[in-house]
Amino acid sequence: MAVATFTADPDLTETETATTISYASATLDAQPALALAAFTVAAADTTSDLAEGVAGMAAGLLDLFIEQGATFAQSYTVIDDDAFTWDGWTAAAQIRSSASSAATLYLDLGPYLTVDGPTISLTIPATQTATLTKNGRWDLEMTLDDTVVRLLQGAVIVSPEVTR
Template sequence: MAAGSWDLQIEQGATFAETYTTVNDDGSPVDWTGWTGRAQIRVLAAPDAELLLDLTPYLTITGAAITILVPATVTATLTRSGRWDLELTDGTTVMRLLQGRALLAPEVTQ
């Protein structure tokens, strides 16, 4: 399965919350119980590029739901846009589910 393309729209200084679900060919949800997730935002899509935010601590998996919930205090520290991806692992199996841009909308109100 090839990774889907999904851009994150992050508002600086606001809570970021998104939940993703995947479905099988028959429309039933994929159960990710037992899998571990990891995600990062980097300046470029390269493993040695500057890390802007490690999303892994803000990622939870509950059955078919994969949720990223980043507090406003953390998004307030972001200063630029970048690239991101989301991978799930189960032992030696690694599945990249999503990838794309992480677009930052700067905060105006302080």
């Protein structure tokens, strides 16, 4: 059984044991920077065992701080298992007014997600962040066949644009 550590930035990691799950959290500094605590998930070698292993983990908590009218880009990468890949998985994410399917959809992030090996990238163009006027909730789900995993979830905080 392999252990995969997920981080928003491969340079920001912390040592974890195979039995420990630390939830992701975002903080802003004087220069906006993401500090993401790593979390681990046990994953086996076969696709079905891998899907079950990933499905057994709790979603990491990661708030998105989006600057209205600016390009938003983050990547989420498995960094401690060279063999791990998201190949075959489908990524889906949305920003809504609250954590409810009946809540207002602010932005479907699907078109702005890419999956490449161990990395999931989210790049929202400035033309789309300009349409965001309210804070909300988001999550990132990965799907493989009948297995759906909520990988990340959290608040979306929109910083209003001043320069037009």
